[in-house]
C-alpha cells in the first residue's frame with residue numbers, strides 16, 4: 230500500500246466518522262426532542278389537582294391528597 234492509497238483511506242475514514250456522528254446526533258435529537266411527549270394528564274377526583282405522570286402508568290396517585298386517579302383522555 231503506497232502513500233496516496235493511505236491518504237485516500239484516511240480521508241474516507243474521516244468522512245465516514247463525521248457521517249456516523251451526524252447520524253447519531255440527529256437520532257438523539259429526534260429521540261430525546263420533547264422532554265415528555267407522552268406523559269398522561271391526571272385530574273384528581275377528590276381535590277381537583279391536575280398533574281402529569283408517565284405514559285406507562287394506568288392509574289396515578291395524587292401528589293396532594295393521595296387518591297388514585299384515572300388519566301384524562303383527549
Ligand SMILES: [Zn+2]
Nearest residue numbers: 273276291294
Ligand atoms: Zn387529590
